[in-house]
Amino acid sequence: xxxxxxxxxxxxxxxxxxxxxxxxxxxxxxxxxxxxxxxxxxxxxxxxxxxxxxxxxxxxxxxxxxxxxxxxxxxxxxxxxxxxxxxxxxxxxxxxxxxxxxxxxxxxxxxxxxxxxxxxxxxxxxxxxxxxxxxxxxxxxxxxxxxxxxx
Amino acid sequence: xxxxxxxxxxxxxxxxxxxxxxxxxxxxxxxxxxxxxxxxxxxxxxxxxxxxxxxxxxxxxxxxxxxxxxxxxxxxxxxxxxxxxxxxxxxxxxxxxxxxxxxxxxxxxxxxxxxxxxxxxxxxxxxxxxxxxxxxxxxxxxxxxxxxxxxxxxxxxxxxxxxxxxxxxxxxxxxxxxxxxxxxxxxxxxxxxxxxxxxxxxxxxxxxxxxxxxxxxxxxxxxxxxxxxxxxxxxxxxxxxxxxxxxxxxxxxxxxxxxxxxxxxxxxxxxxxxxxxxxxxxxxxxxxxxxxxxxxxxxxxxxxxxxxxxxxxxxxxxxxxxxxxxxxxxxxxxxxxxxxxxxxxxxxxxxxxxxxxxxxxxxxxxxxxxxxxxxxxxxxxxxxxxxxxxxxxxxxxxxxxxxxxxxxxxxxxxxxxxxxxxxxxxxxxxxxxxxxxxxxxxxxxxxxxxxxxxxxxxxxxxxxxxxxxxxxxxxxxxxxxxxxxxxxxxxxxxxxxxxxxxxxxxxxxxxxxxxxxxxxxxxxxxxxxxxxxxxxxxxxxxxxxxxxxxxxxxxxxxxxxxxxxxxxxxxxxxxxxxxxxxxxxxxxxxxxxxxxxxxxxxxxxxxxxxxxxxxxxxxxxxxxxxxxxxxxxxxxxxxxxxxxxxxxxxxxxxxxxxxxxxxxxxxxxxxxxxxxxxxxxxxxxxxxxxxxxxxxxxxxxxxxxxxxxxxxxxxxxxxxxxxxxxxxxxxxxxxxxxxxxxxxxxxxxx
Numbered sequence: 001x002x003x004x005x006x007x008x009x010x011x012x013x014x015x016x017x018x019x020x021x022x023x024x025x026x027x028x029x030x031x032x033x034x035x036x037x038x039x040x041x042x043x044x045x046x047x048x049x050x051x052x053x054x055x056x057x058x059x060x061x062x063x064x065x066x067x068x069x070x071x072x073x074x075x076x077x078x079x080x081x082x083x084x085x086x087x088x089x090x091x092x093x094x095x096x097x098x099x100x101x102x103x104x105x106x107x108x109x110x111x112x113x114x115x116x117x118x119x120x121x122x123x124x125x126x127x128x129x130x131x132x133x134x135x136x137x138x139x140x141x142x143x144x145x146x147x148x149x150x151x
Numbered sequence: 152x153x154x155x156x157x158x159x160x161x162x163x164x165x166x167x168x169x170x171x172x173x174x175x176x177x178x179x180x181x182x183x184x185x186x187x188x189x190x191x192x193x194x195x196x197x198x199x200x201x202x203x204x205x206x207x208x209x210x211x212x213x214x215x216x217x218x219x220x221x222x223x224x225x226x227x228x229x230x231x232x233x234x235x236x237x238x239x240x241x242x243x244x245x246x247x248x249x250x251x252x253x254x255x256x257x258x259x260x261x262x263x264x265x266x267x268x269x270x271x272x273x274x275x276x277x278x279x280x281x282x283x284x285x286x287x288x289x290x291x292x293x294x295x296x297x298x299x300x301x302x303x304x305x306x307x308x309x310x311x312x313x314x315x316x317x318x319x320x321x322x323x324x325x326x327x328x329x330x331x332x333x334x335x336x337x338x339x340x341x342x343x344x345x346x347x348x349x350x351x352x353x354x355x356x357x358x359x360x361x362x363x364x365x366x367x368x369x370x371x372x373x374x375x376x377x378x379x380x381x382x383x384x385x386x387x388x389x390x391x392x393x394x395x396x397x398x399x400x401x402x403x404x405x406x407x408x409x410x411x412x413x414x415x416x417x418x419x420x421x422x423x424x425x426x427x428x429x430x431x432x433x434x435x436x437x438x439x440x441x442x443x444x445x446x447x448x449x450x451x452x453x454x455x456x457x458x459x460x461x462x463x464x465x466x467x468x469x470x471x472x473x474x475x476x477x478x479x480x481x482x483x484x485x486x487x488x489x490x491x492x493x494x495x496x497x498x499x500x501x502x503x504x505x506x507x508x509x510x511x512x513x514x515x516x517x518x519x520x521x522x523x524x525x526x527x528x529x530x531x532x533x534x535x536x537x538x539x540x541x542x543x544x545x546x547x548x549x550x551x552x553x554x555x556x557x558x559x560x561x562x563x564x565x566x567x568x569x570x571x572x573x574x575x576x577x578x579x580x581x582x583x584x585x586x587x588x589x590x591x592x593x594x595x596x597x598x599x600x601x602x603x604x605x606x607x608x609x610x611x612x613x614x615x616x617x618x619x620x621x622x623x624x625x626x627x628x629x630x631x632x633x634x635x636x637x638x639x640x641x642x643x644x645x646x647x648x649x650x651x652x653x654x655x656x657x658x659x660x661x662x663x664x665x666x667x668x669x670x671x672x673x674x675x676x677x678x679x680x681x682x683x684x685x686x687x688x689x690x691x692x693x694x695x696x697x698x699x700x701x702x703x704x705x706x707x708x709x710x711x712x713x714x715x716x717x718x719x720x721x722x723x724x725x726x727x728x729x730x731x732x733x734x735x736x737x738x739x740x741x742x743x744x745x746x747x748x749x750x751x752x753x754x755x756x757x758x759x760x761x762x763x764x765x766x767x768x769x770x771x772x773x774x775x776x777x778x779x780x781x782x783x784x785x786x787x788x789x790x791x792x793x794x795x796x797x798x799x800x801x802x803x804x805x806x807x808x809x810x811x812x813x814x815x816x817x818x819x820x821x822x823x824x825x826x827x828x829x830x831x832x833x834x835x836x837x838x839x840x841x842x843x844x845x846x847x848x849x850x851x852x853x854x855x856x857x858x859x860x861x862x863x864x865x866x867x868x869x870x871x872x873x874x875x876x877x878x879x880x881x882x883x884x885x886x887x888x889x890x891x892x893x894x895x896x897x898x899x900x901x
Contacts, residue, residue, distance in 0.1 A: 016404045016436070023435040027379070032371035033364020035556070036434075037507050038588040042837040045507060073364030085362045092354035095224030095807055097361030098368055098507040098556025127846040130837060132507050132557045133224040134814025135807075136845040137852060 002066045006031070007075035017063025022046045024062055025072060033073035033101045037130070044129030047102040047109075048072050054109035073101035076108055084108050087146035095133035103129045107143050116147050206235060206282050212307060212321030214241045219251040220271075221262040221528045222357070223506075223555035223562065224811070225867045226804030229356045230268055231275055234800055237348040238279025238341060241320070242307040248356050253530025253550035260552075262528040263563050263672065265767035265865025268800045272863045280338045288333075289326035290318050306347070343798075343860070352803035357554070367554040369526030370585070372513045377581040378407060380574050381437035384426040384594045387450040387830035388668050389417070395427055399443040405436030409444070410577050412570065418633045419669060421536045423570045424594060430578055434585050454830040456667035458501070458600065461827075465602035465664055466496060469623045473660035474637055477648045477716065480656030485608040485617030493695055494606040495688055498892040499680035501825035502598035503840060504673055508556020509591040514571035515581035516541065521548045521572055526555035528563040536565045537572040548572075559674040559815075564596050592840050593832040596671025597825055599624040601680035605688045608656075613696025614706060617656035622647050622681060625666035636663035638677075646681035646764060646872065649716045651735055652689070653709030668827060674815060678766040678872035683893065686762035686876035691889065700880065701743050701761050708736045708763070727862055728768045738772040738793040738857060739763050745855050746774035746791035756780060758884025762877035767865025770795040770857075773813075773873040775849075777881040783900040785882065787817065787849040792870060794854060797861035805866045809854040812870025817843040820875045821895045 001014045006029060013024065020039075025031045025048070034057055037045030041056035048057045049071040057070075076082045081089070084107050094100045103126070110117055110125045117125070122140050131139070207215040216232040228248050236246050251257055259266070283303050290309035291298040294316060304310045308317045343350070360367060385391065397409040407430045414425035429440040486492065512525035514537070521541065527533050530550040538545045555562055571584040586594075601624035607615040626642060628635035638661045650657050673679075693703035711733025716725070743749075743761065753759060756779045763772045776789040790813045799805050822841045826833045834840040879890040882900065890898050 016439075018439070019433070019435045023433055026371075027433040027435070030373060031364075032366045032368075032373070035368075035508070036370060036585075037509075038837055039438075040588075040836055040838065043507070043588075081359070081363070085359075088362045089354070089358045092358060092803060092807070094355060094358055094361045095226070095811055096222075096507070096555060096557045097224070097357065098370075098554075100361050101364045104362060123846040127844045130507065130842060130844060132505060132559070132815070132818075132842060133807075134811035134843070134848065136814060136843075136848045137810060137850070138807075139845065 002062060004065045004067060005069045007071055013062050015062065017061060019062045020058050021048070021060040021062060021065060021070065022057040025057060031072050031074055035098055035102060037099065043099070044106060045099050045102040047105040047129065049105060049109060052109070052112060054106045073105060076105070082108065083149045084111065084142070084146045087142040087149060090145055091138045091142040093135050093138040093142050095135055099129060099131045103131065103139055107139070107146065110143065111147060111150065115150060117143065206239065206278055208282070208320050208324040208327070210321050210324050212245055212319050214239065214246045214320065215249055216246055217249050217251045219257040219260050220267045221260070221530070221552055221555055221558065222250070223262065223528065223558035225262070225267065226355060226801060226807065227262065227267045229353060230801040230804050231271055232356070233348040233353060234272060234275035235279040237346055238276045239283045240303040240306050240347065243348060243353070245307060250552050252552065253534045255531055260530050261532065261563060262558070263560055265867045265869065269768065269863045269865060272798070272800065276340055277335065277338060280340050281333060284333050284338060285327040285330050286320055286323045288330055289323040293318065293326060349800055350798065350802065353801055354803060368508055368556050369511045369524065369553040370508050370556065372524040372553060372583065374513055374515060374524070374581040377513060377583050378430050378432065378578060379434045379437045380428045380430045380571070380582050380584045381434070381441040381587065382412065382426050382428045382570060382584065382590070383441050383444050383446055384424045384590065385414070385448055385450070386593070387448070388419070388424070388453045389414070389451040391425065391449045391451065392427060393447040393449045396445040397427070399445070400429055400440040403436055403440040403443060405433050406431045406440040410574060412573060418631055420631050421532065421564050421566050421569065422540070423566050423573065428570070428574055430574065430582065437585065438587060450830055453667045456830045457828050458826040461667070462498065462600070462602070465600065465623045466498065468662040468664065469496065469602040469604040469621050471662065473621050473623070473662035476643050476659040476661055478658045480617070482617035482619050482656040482658045485656050486606070486619070488608070491609040492606065493609060493692060494604070495691060495891060497603040497605070497684040497687060499601050499683055500823070500893060501600045501668070502673055502819060502823045503592045503595045503825050503834070504559045504561035505592060505840060505842060506555070506557025506559055506561055509586040509588055510561065510567035511583065511585050512568040512571040513581060513583040514568065514575040516572060516575040519543060519547055522551070523548065523568050523572060524551045524553055525565070525568045526553050526558070526562055527565060527568065528555065528558045528560070529565060532563065533565040533568045536569050540569045540573055541576055560672040560676070561595060564671060588837070589835045592834050592836065596630065596669045598673035598679070599627070599670050599677070603680065603684035605684060607692065609692070613692060613698065615654050615692065618650060618652070618654045619658050619660070620647065620685065621660040621662060622684070623662035623664050624677070624680070625664045625670050627670050627672055629666035629670050636665055637661055642677035645677035646685065646766060647677065649714050649730070651714065651732055651763065651765060652707040653712060653732070667830065668832070675766060675868040675871040678764065678868070679819060679875060682762065682764040682872035683876050683879070686764065686873065687879055687891065690760070690876070690880040690883065699749065701739070701748050704739055704761060704763065705736060708732050708739065711736055728864065730765065734770045734795050735763050735765055738770045738795050741793035741855055741857065742772035742774045742791050745793065745853065746776070746789070748774060753884040756885050758881045760877045760880025760882070760884055762873040762880060764869070764873040766869045766872050769864040769866065769869035771869050771873050773877040775874065775877040775881045777878065777885050779882060779885045779900065785821065785895065785900055787878070788851065790849045790852040790874070792852065792854050793857065794869070795857035795859055796866050796869070797859050797864045799856055800863060802856055805856060806854045808866045809870040810852040813852045813874050814843050814848045816871045816874030816878065817848050819871070820878045820893060821847070821900070823894050824897070
């Protein structure tokens with residue numbers, strides 16, 4: 001039995017240890033904000049926070065989550081929208097929106113380690129998150145907006 | 152054509168709205184006869200009268216507007232309802248958008264071909280104006296004064312012009328619900344100066360829900376007792392299972408059983424591909440079990456398909472006379488004069504859609520009724536195909552439309568929803584079919600590969616007197632007719648049958664090609680390869696004539712004329728949407744001016760490229776700026792696009808579409824390539840089918856929208872086609888290396 005926390009709540013798991021955290025979150029816990037895009041850590045749609053840092057939940061096996069604190073898009077802010085979510089709305093980032101929870105989680109992680117990111121910081125960190133609608137220039141603008149907001 | 156009924160007492164919105172709510176149904180002809188040839192879908196239902204949109208007003212003043220088209224990032228849940236809300240003088244903050252199920256009474260719901268605003272603009276306005284007039288009449292009746300004394304002013308209330316009396320829409324709803332519907336002649340549509348929302352930028356209706364991770368998408372659907380399924384599809388189109396060993400699969404924790412799915416009967420159309428399904432109690436178990444299946448396949452005749460060989464055949468065909476599509480003057484006579492001839496061949500490979508959300512559907516078959524939840528561009532197609540597969544009537548199938556995590560044309564094809572229905576029937580439980588990314592890329596309806604040949608006879612100034620263009624590709628029609636080898640009218644109308652240029656002698660041709668994989672429409676469809684060939688050729692002619700490419704492009708377009716497509720022109724379209732090259736010239740001038748064309752020196756690794764193209768009735772010019780380093784790595788610092796899409800319902804959405812089109816175009820131009828070996832697709836995921844990421848997408852895309860009073864045209868697709876040749880032309884300006892074959896990675900660039 002593996003014990004860990006998801007969005008502040010204690011959880012345990014004794015199923016297939018190879019099951020990726022992504023499918024545990026989506027199919028077992030019903031937290032579907034974390035998206036499936038590629039299954040190989042190539043697109044970033046499944047990004048969640050592990051102890052505050054972005055990871056790809058599609059390659060994080062349940063056998064390895066013991067003792068970890070996982071945060072998903074559903075719980076990045078306890079009171080009202082997070083600064084990053086507000087900036088996303090301000091800039092009207094989403095088109096289809098499917099990749100955006102992953103983009104937002106990655107951006108939250110970026111801003112916690114680099115509060116005033118440069119274009120290069122943003123591009124290199126966000127390059128792991130694919131958006132097929134092509135919202136990249138708005139994502140970049142929204143991250144800068146959020147950085148300003150938090151400063 | 153639109154007629155509107157008061158259906159307050161028999162509305163399907165019942166349950167959501169109170170008994171006194173006011174509900175209007177608009178009966179409209181949403182799809183004019185020419186739509187089929189302009190759009191890509193061969194399944195459009197063009198029968199005459201269709202019931203259309205509904206608007207309902209609740210006694211608390213909440214206005215419900217039904218979005219009957221699919222939301223996939225196209226902004227349709229914002230743009231269309233705001234058109235109706237404008238004529239209704241509704242307060243947008245009190246509007247709730249409801250997604251409709253699949254229902255033929257709405258008219259066409261097949262959200263493709265950049266149709267939504269252009270085909271429903273009038274209908275939405277009339278529906279809004281009708282509701283407004285009825286609210287005004289309700290107030291007049293209530294106050295016992297002439298209708299002319301009442302006015303909807305400013306929003307959500309009707310005022311008495313002679314006093315300070317006002318009544319809110321909510322208060323008036325119950326009275327309006329009892330009124331008869333005014334005739335169309337009685338409606339007074341607003342003048343453009345009076346528009347409140349049309350033409351004004353507004354953000355998406357669903358941004359907050361999207362950003363908080365709400366379960367909006369097909370992938371997020373959960374139904375009680377639902378099983379999960381993954382399917383091993385035949386690696387080659389038309390392949391069948393010879394033997395299957397599922398012993399290792401059945402040992403996987405969570406796997407329930409394996410079920411075989413019948414192969415299709417050609418033509419494959421929207422039928423499932425067949426194969427073996429693994430049903431489990433979670434997605435991961437289904438995937439893991441599927442990976443452990445040992446299947447021996449009978450691959451069938453398409454196993455002979457290898458794309459490298461096929462490319463040579465297409466190129467060979469493109470060098471020979473083809474079927475004449477359209478002809479002006481006598482190009483052969485000009486070619487025979489023996490003057491200066493310029494010719495070139497172009498090639499563009501297959502592409503996959505790769506929307507971020509792979510195909511997914513949930514189906515629940517109960518006795519003779521089926522409920523499907525699916526991210527679909529084509530809910531009525533889901534109803535039809537599921538009904539057909541299960542031997543039911545279309546009305547027995549309910550299709551709930553979720554948000555789509557991208558569509559790009561893939562999700563117009565309901566094969567994956569049929570798979571879910573077949574498996575639900577076989578298991579007696581609701582089943583969610585989830586395609587992996589590998590499934591999505593290997594078993595797509597692929598954008599067609601194309602070989603093109605263009606030849607021009609030039610005068611002393613380097614301007615063409617004659618132009619011949621020939622295009623060869625396995626047609627979309629091959630998915631619906633077993634032996635289709637020639638293009639349909641749709642693909643030919645996409646940047647090929649006629650020329651945007653002022654050339655006295657012109658001929659377009661099409662050569663035959665047999666398909667060996669499923670061919671389908673992808674955002675912008677045949678415009679992609681056709682614009683690539685024509686706009687690259689134009690650029691080549693400019694350099695050949697020692698002319699500035701932009702100046703030369705203006706010379707080719709001329710001062711502007713109406714392009715006559717003759718018999719190739721679908722009936723009705725030329726009257727409402729004449730192909731006016733003066734508008735093409737105007738967007739070229741605007742894009743060049745905004746991009747500061749000619750102010751920067753090209754060469755030594757930096758350069759600008761320009762291209763123009765009209766598609767989906769919209770005129771677009773794009774200027775791309777590139778920097779190419781010594782390793783061939785391309786950066787795109789700036790893209791400037793000018794758009795004339797007629798009246799624009801929501802400029803913010805149009806800007807988003809064109810920003811996105813530049814990124815989509817970057818993926819196509821730079822790395823987009825699907826190949827096949829022995830009938831099976833070689834690519835599988837974003838590792839070997841890379842798409843543009845933030846660090847290689849254009850840094851800045853500026854979109855300039857031309858003010859226009861012309862009828863609304865398309866917005867979702869027209870940005871892609873000119874982007875690709877503009878980028879390749881910029882690469883030539885920067886490096887002197889001409890790109891005649893896509894993608895750029897095949898030309899030493901990265």
